[in-house]
Amino acid sequence: MTILDNPVWAALSGPQAEFAETKGRAARFTAGVSPFHGLADAADPGAWNDLAALTGDGGPVLLPAGPDDPPAGWAVTSLNRGVQLVGSAVRPEADPEAIPLTRDDVPEMLDLVALTRPGPFGPRTVELGRYLGIRRDGKLVAMAGERMRLTGFTEVSAVCTDPAYRGHGFAGRLVSAVAAGIAERGETPFLHAAIGNTNAIRLYEKLGFSVRRPVNFHQYGRPQA
Structure with missing residues (x-):
């Protein structure tokens, strides 16, 4: 097993510990972050x-x-x-x-996320x-950025484009630009994609990412007291 097999724990017990709420061998991101x-x-x-115990707030x-x-x-x-894809x-x-x-751009970023649903944001x-974005006539129409950061790896996330502006290559350009910042730190980019999002997976493979393994994103109900 490598840290890429357990990215949330690797991030919260490592480079992103400042965003962690921890109880023993369990952790979560601070509310509003992830x-x-x-x-x-x-x-x-x-x-x-x-x-x-950590999620006693219900x-x-x-996971x-x-x-x-x-x-x-x-x-x-x-x-x-x-x-999960890795951009070696x-x-x-x-x-x-x-x-x-x-932070000043967050309202527009949240609007774009609500429109395109790239994942939790x-x-x-x-x-x-x-995080990087592309604007047209002052409007934020595409973005991508860094989410989980592990030792030696950083996740590219929130890759999305306003449907009215698709077909211009914005997603690929932004992923490459975000990856440039990651590479400057001597790290390797990785990302996740829904298994049914074949268009995105093809784009990422064209950019130099390769599928490393399947990853399931579970939501669990807690044990009843």
Whole structure:
């Protein structure tokens, strides 16, 4: 097993510990940053007990790469199947039109996410790393950025384009530009895609990413007290 097999725990127990809420061998991102949870070892019943204590507020428990058969008392309430891709052969390329996005841009970023649904993105997600966007006539029409950061790897995420502006290659340009910033730090980009999003997977493979493994994104119901 490598850190890419358990990215949430690797991020929250490592480079992104400042965003972690931790209980023993369970952790989650601070509210508003990301809804993801992580376990040091999903095969350890004690880690699940820690997760139950951590999530006593009753919020959703989203666990990437979690088991289909969780311990007794837990139940899978939703499941999204995906793949993890690693960009070992990506050719990073800066883009003069890709502008940095900041907290001031969050309302527009949230609007674009609501329109395109690229995956979880909250009001504080922008704090996790570098986000870039492309504007047309002042309007934010495409973006991509960095989400989970592990030792030696950074995830490219929130890749999305307003449907009215698709077909211009914005997604590929932004992924390459985000990857350029990751490469400057001596890290390797990786990302996740829904298994049914074949167009996105083909684009990522064209850019130099390769499918590493399937990854299932589970939401669990907590044991009842």
